[in-house]
Amino acid sequence: ENVFVATGGLLWDRSERWILGYNRHLRFCFVNEVELWGIKDGLELLPERNYDSVLIQTDSIEAINAIQGQAPNSSDLILVRRIYQLLSRIEHWIIRHIPREDNKEADGIAKLVQEKREGLQVFESSPLGN
Numbered sequence: 001e002n003v004f005v006a007t008g009g010l011l012w013d014r015s016e017r018w019i020l021g022y023n024r025h026l027r028f029c030f031v032n033e034v035e036l037w038g039i040k041d042g043l044e045l046l047p048e049r050n051y052d053s054v055l056i057q058t059d060s061i062e063a064i065n066a067i068q069g070q071a072p073n074s075s076d077l078i079l080v081r082r083i084y085q086l087l088s089r090i091e092h093w094i095i096r097h098i099p100r101e102d103n104k105e106a107d108g109i110a111k112l113v114q115e116k117r118e119g120l121q122v123f124e125s126s127p128l129g130n
Helices: 031-045 061-068 078-087 100-110
Strands: 002-012 018-030 053-058 092-097 120-123
Touching: 002 031, 002 100, 018 031, 018 100, 031 053, 031 061, 031 078, 053 061, 053 100, 061 078, 061 092
Parallel strands: 053 092
Antiparallel strands: 002 018, 018 120
């Protein structure tokens, strides 16, 4: 199914303190790719912050299966291959499913996308007032 979508996410440190949030207008893409875009964007923001350990939390079982269930060399999905490239630069990473209701802050940031805005938008502090 092809729909108009946006994605968003946030990065916290180990003490669950805000590092940054981000969102992106995706124009039109397949619903099962939306969460993968959010994961990819978050991973691309990490290298400049020197983190060697990452916990990815998502409410999308499909995204987890795409990342865990395919060998990097056999993936046909360019987005999953890019995520593998980014993860290969991180010493330790874990991906974990969380209930949708625990993902409200990331969903809130995604909803802040301005329709006409292209590219990744980064927030140094929470735009949600948290």
